[in-house]
Amino acid sequence: MKKLLLTLAACALSVAGTLAADNTRTIKTDVPARPAGQQDMIEFAAAPMETVRVGVVGLGMRGPGAVERMLEIPGAEVTALCDIEPTRVEKAAKMVTDAGKKKPAMYSGGPEEYKKLCEDPNVDLVYVVTDWDDHVPVALYAMEHGKHAAIEVPAAHTLEQIWDLINTSERTRKHCMMLENCCYDFFELNTLYMAQQGLLGDILHGEGAYIHNLEPFWRHYHDNWRLDFNRRTRGDVYATHGLGPVAQVMDIHRGDNFTTLVAMDTKAATGPEIWEKQEGEKPASFANGDHTMSMLRTKNGRTVLVEHDVMNPRPYSRMYQITGTKGFANKYPTEGYAFEKGQISSSEMPDHENLSGHEFMTDAQVEALLKDYTHPLITEIGEKAKEVGGHGGMDYIMDYRLIYCLRNGLPLDMDVYDLAEWCAVAPLSKISLENGSAPVEFPDFTRGGLDKVKGYKHHYPAK
Ligand SMILES: NC(=O)c1ccc[n+]([C@@H]2O[C@H](COP(=O)([O-])OP(=O)(O)OC[C@H]3O[C@@H](n4cnc5c(N)ncnc54)[C@H](O)[C@@H]3O)[C@@H](O)[C@H]2O)c1
Structure with missing residues (x-):
């Protein structure tokens, strides 16, 4: 007995020792x-408009x-357009007039013309779709x-840019939302709804990614900004498509929060080759590894894996995977749900042999499931969204919700702290990578408000 107690004490000491070591290693x-x-x-919530x-x-x-x-969204009006390139502004203005709407004000010709658009009294919302370096100056x-900002x-x-956006939004009392369209894709919305109804049990793990071979796109980015950004920046520079929908399922800064991030990357192999092909000479250096992985831990004991590869010949994937104690959702390469036996009780369901926790549900079972678990937003505007399009409709749902919430004076679906947390993977993964994959502490961007709200929700006017 005495020997056992000594062994247990030794174990406790070694665990405590490990924790202490981990804590001191955390940046x-x-x-x-x-x-x-x-x-x-x-x-x-801003005043309704x-x-x-x-x-x-x-x-x-x-x-x-x-x-x-925007031309298809009730209550939205495109009143001003800006690009450095005048022909791009003219082309977009024609889209507006061809739709029978008033010609918008046009600003172009230089990199600071956006200032005139921001000062224009006929603008309520500035929608920023520039290269990454210009996002923050325009939004600020x-x-x-006096304008709300929505940023691609x-x-x-x-981290400095993130804090600038937070502080400016807090001080000016203007919304600052990131346009994370992937939170509105049909599979992600339905999965969020299932999770919110408790169908997946306690959420344990999520995965998300941006795996997209950008080969056909590289040479079309204005002044080669995107490849150049990858050339000079290490870390996951495009993490938000993967992380956003997972964070919503996990109620991040609405009861749970990210605490630590650890990253690893491969060498830069294809990136420098693409640069050489395009620019005619080898780059002196290329900071972005072809494949980057970031792992995040949450306060409530959950984990998230986020991956990035835009260089290599892989089929498109945002991974999007949610593991719960009662169910599992997976989007790529094929969409599927799996549940523990007995979790779904519907007369439409075949016997449990086909509904094992080890198999994906059949198409017929998913169809039956979605009768009860289609996200209300999809029921509301899913058909119209498919008709208008934008990545299959998710872009329309995002813009529709942005305008709807502003018109009704509601909190937006994504606040400036969502923006901060999802964007923070870029600088935090860079810090981790530059320090031998050391764990990096995730800042509390809300500065004490992590548990102020319990559970993620889309807002609607009170009935
Ligand atoms: N959410 C999505 O699914 C999705 C998809 C594609 C791109 N994006 C994002 O959209 C943004 C734009 O990407 P893109 O593919 O259209 O790039 P792009 O290079 O084709 O377009 C950027 C445009 O911004 C203009 N611009 C740059 N600086 C400016 C300034 N100071 N003032 C006015 N105009 C300026 C350029 O002239 C160019 O026309 C990026 O942030 C990108 O990450 C998001």
């Missing part, structure tokens, strides 16, 4: 004090689609000039 990150007089933006007047900055490959979608200027993904890449 701390600063949380700057909230400036006096500033409040958080949790559940922030009948019409949302939208100004779009950046009309390259992605921007014109936003203009097109928009908020400083990833909104920001450094």
Whole structure:
């Protein structure tokens, strides 16, 4: 007995020792004090507005689609357009007038013309679709000039930029939302709904990724900005598509929160080759590893894996996988659900032999399941979203919700702290990688508000 107690004590000591060692190895990150007089933006709602007047900055490959979608959204009006390239602005303005709407104000010709759009009194919302380096300056200027800001993904890449966006949003009382469209894809929305109804049990693990061979795209980015960003930046520079939908399922900063991140990457192999092919000379260095993996831990004992590879010949995948104690959802390469026996009780369901926890449900079973578990947003506007399109409809649902919440004076579906947490994978993975994959502490971007709200939800007007 005495020997057993000694062994247990030794075990406890060694566990405590390991924890202490881990804690000392964890790289701390600063949380700057909230400036006096500033409040958080949790559940922030602006005054309702009948019409949302939208100004779009950046009309390259992605921007014109936003203009097109806004033309289809009740209560949205495209009142201003801006791009460095005048022809891009003219082309987008024609889309608006061809739809029988008033010609928007047009700003172009230089990299600071966006300032005029932000100062335009006929704009309520500045929708930022530029290259990554321009996201933050445009959004900050928009908020400083009384406009809400919606920023394409990833909104920001450094901790300093993230804190600038948070502080400016808190001080100006203007929304600052990241346009994370993948939170609105049909499979992700339905899975979120199932998780919220408890169907997946306690959520344990999530996976997400951006695996997209950008070979056909590289040479079309304005001034080669995207490849150049990868050339000079180590870490997962595009983590938000993978992380966003997982974070919503895990109620991040709504009862749970990320605590630590650890990253690993491969060497840069194909990246420098693409650079050489495109630019005609080898790059002196290439910082972004072809494949980057970041692992995150949460306060409530969950884990997340996020991956990034835009260089190699892999089929497109955002992974999107959720493991719960009662069920499992997987999106790529084929969508599927699996549940423990007996979890689903519906007369439509075949016997449990076909509903084992070790197999995916059949198509017929999923169809039956979705009769009860289709996300209300899909029921509401899924058909219209498919008709308008934008990555199969998810872009439309995102824009529709943004305008709907602004018109109804509701908190937006994604707040500035979601933006911060999802974007933080870029700078935190860089820190981890540059320090031998050391664990890095995840900052509390809410500065004390992590548990203020319990559970993620989409807001609707009170009945
Ligand atoms: N959410 C998604 O699914 C998705 C898909 C594609 C791209 N994106 C994002 O959209 C953004 C734009 O990507 P893209 O593929 O359209 O790139 P792009 O290079 O085709 O377009 C960027 C445009 O911004 C303009 N621009 C740059 N700086 C400007 C400034 N200071 N003022 C005005 N205009 C400026 C450029 O002239 C160009 O027309 C990026 O943030 C990207 O990550 C998101």
